[in-house]
Amino acid sequence: MKKDLICIVCPRGCSVTVEGEIGALKVTGCSCTKGEQYAIEECTHPTRTVTSIVRVSNREDTMASVKTSCPIPKESIFAAMESIRGLSVEAPVCVGDVICKDLYGAEVVVTKEVL
Numbered sequence: 001m002k003k004d005l006i007c008i009v010c011p012r013g014c015s016v017t018v019e020g021e022i023g024a025l026k027v028t029g030c031s032c033t034k035g036e037q038y039a040i041e042e043c044t045h046p047t048r049t050v051t052s053i054v055r056v057s058n059r060e061d062t063m064a065s066v067k068t069s070c071p072i073p074k075e076s077i078f079a080a081m082e083s084i085r086g087l088s089v090e091a092p093v094c095v096g097d098v099i100c101k102d103l104y105g106a107e108v109v110v111t112k113e114v115l
């Protein structure tokens, strides 16, 4: 296997190449160990933090921004977005309020207060 990636861990955006077989992957092009870890995870078990918005049921034309508390499997993102689309909150909500306790292993938390 050979895969070329752009590391998305920091704005530097290093061009990274991963070669070899699962369990013995060799990473080149990284400027730091965080990038190496990202590249290996991207090739073996890619994950992403999901950000979205939900309706505020007691405010007209108002949405609250939310995100998953930790990265979830990349293959679950579209299903997770469907689940988030079905959520709503009631104002007031504060940053860090949990509106869903388990979405593919993550909580869904509010990222901007709505008073």
Ligand code: SF4
Binding pocket: 007, 008, 009, 010, 011, 012, 013, 014, 029, 030, 031, 032, 033, 034, 035, 036
């Ligand atoms: S390899 Fe390190 S320096 Fe390069 S983009 Fe990734 S995190 Fe940033």
